[in-house]
Amino acid sequence: MRRTKKERQEHLQETIQANPFVTDEELAGQFHVSVQTIRLDRMELSIPELRERIKYVAERNMDDEVRSLPIEEVIGDIIDIELDKSAISIFDVKKEHVFTRNGIARGHHLFAQANSLAVAVINDEMALTRKADIQFTRPVREGERIVAKAKVIRTEKLQTIVKVSSFVGSELVFRGEFSMFRAPLPDKEGQDETGN
Amino acid sequence: MRRTKKERQEHLQETIQANPFVTDEELAGQFHVSVQTIRLDRMELSIPELRERIKYVAERNMDDEVRSLPIEEVIGDIIDIELDKSAISIFDVKKEHVFTRNGIARGHHLFAQANSLAVAVINDEMALTRKADIQFTRPVREGERIVAKAKVIRTEKLQTIVKVSSFVGSELVFRGEFSMFRAPLPDKEGQDETGN
């Protein structure tokens, strides 16, 4: 049996923190006091009622949802390109590209920039990534500008090897070797009669 | 003025989707119908009441909180996770994920799903991708659902190897081995003195 009011209130705070979905009635049961006592406690601790708590949690979630998805169509701006030879793009790391926890850019954005560039440099109707071997050599932070440089290493029948190096200033932050599948014309062997 | 019931219900669905925090009364005002009509509509469309909707959103958020890294930064929906062991996520390929040219999903989306999953599965404050070795084994098309399965292979001091395999149905479409750098967050002299 919990004894003092203070102890109970501390415990209450923790309990609600851990599980905001608990009703006063449930809490009253747990602490062997009346619901009124729980309510007084909540007031003294300025803990809002169940519905407000839930709403608060939900609202935080909604904020995040808005900025969760987008990897834009074109990742980075291509500033120079010589088809089947080389290409350069830049990409500015903004708030939406980094982990909120530590401000470090999420890897897939660096990958996306590099991969997009590898696709763009190929002078064919179709270019698909088959394989990639990549390394993140230094974390990139919000506000930094990444310059990606792609270089076509060699081309075989249906395959092209592209190397991409990304820099922030003079520092290498990412390096990747992409094996791209290329095809002159989309010979649609698959039916599209489904409409989509 | 909206005319048919059907139109109104479609609009209703979208409205609630966009903002789950709206009450029947507000909706009735917006659509120039009575609250009862809104309630009938909700029933026909099996849209739960405001509080249930909020709760649902909040619960999704709580699930996230349990994990070390916030889920909103994950590409795809995590449907199962066992920290430091394995995780599964799904990702539906939509129009915005494919090349308009050929309807094939852009590689970086598959990468993003897999990489996110590799990050999520790691039970530490910080997880960064250091290296990845990936293969795209089959093109993925619009409308297909990708199921990514991550498996933690081994953990060393500061490094964890995660293998991710992505499937459409039973077909392997992507495979990757991620070398993740992990670390407990650089200190945070947290002040939780919320006494006021």
Place this chain on the structure above:
DNA sequence: CCGATATTAGGACTAGGTACTAAAGTTAGT
């Protein structure tokens, strides 16, 4: 015009509260 469908109105009830008053129970101080 009739019948079906759609809309509106109203009442009874619910959960999970707030706000308030009032009565007890408990504890401390002298």
Place this chain on the structure above:
DNA sequence: ACTAACTTTAGTACCTAGTCCTAATATCGG
């Protein structure tokens, strides 16, 4: 031991955002 202060419990009225149900109108198509 006795009073004052604090703490807990009880009970009432009221609130929101609904559910569930019945019944009365409106509107539309054949």
